[in-house]
Amino acid sequence: MSLHLGITGGIGSGKTTVCHIFSALGIPIYYADERARWLMIQDPDLIAGIKALFGAEAYLEDGSLNRQLISTLAFGQPDLLAQLNALVHPAVGKDGLKWQAEQNSPYTLKEAALLYESGSYKTLDKIIVVTAPLEVRIARVMARDQVEREAVEKRIAQQMPEEEKIKRADFLIHNDGEHSLIQQVYEIHRQVLTLPL
Helix, strand or coil, X not given: CCEEEEEECCCCCCHHHHHHXXXXXXXXXEXXXXXXXXXXXXXXXXXXHHHHHHCHHHECCCXXXXXXXXXXXXXXXXXXXXXXXXXXXXXXXXHHHHHHHCCCCCEEEEECCCCCCCCHHHHCCEEEEEECCXXXXXXXXXXXXXXXXXXXXXXXXHCCCHHHHHHHCCEEXXXXXXXXXXXXXXXXXXXXXXXXX
């Protein structure tokens, strides 16, 4: 038996970078957002649900997801986004539990932007929140995704406020360029290894 930890933070906080450090320590990581994208083109039930919600044009001729159409519609209509999440989150939750059962490690990490919003935090023992100043996060996402500031702000508005995530965290990692990420990760790693199963 092993502990199951979650790692989350607002868009652009640097969750992936932090996960790479945990990975270097030999900790298995389940990337929920990546798996969601995979399941949306592999899971027949999920595909049927998405087509029912957005129409057949939700998928391109090659079977890939019509990302542009879905993000334009979903991020413009909160009800539609909620319905999409209601399809995707349970599928990812089930997939994540199956993955956890296959791991052999003192603990595992589930990385997800919407850990609290999706309710999947309830299946985890402890939560790590990665935090970074808002302006730093916006600049990172604009550079990474080649998008305008307004698009980033819209995505941030869809997520739980960072202060709320910080309040709920068991462990906090400051990714502000002033604190050593490696040191913070190693300290959490050391503490988690001493936790009772």
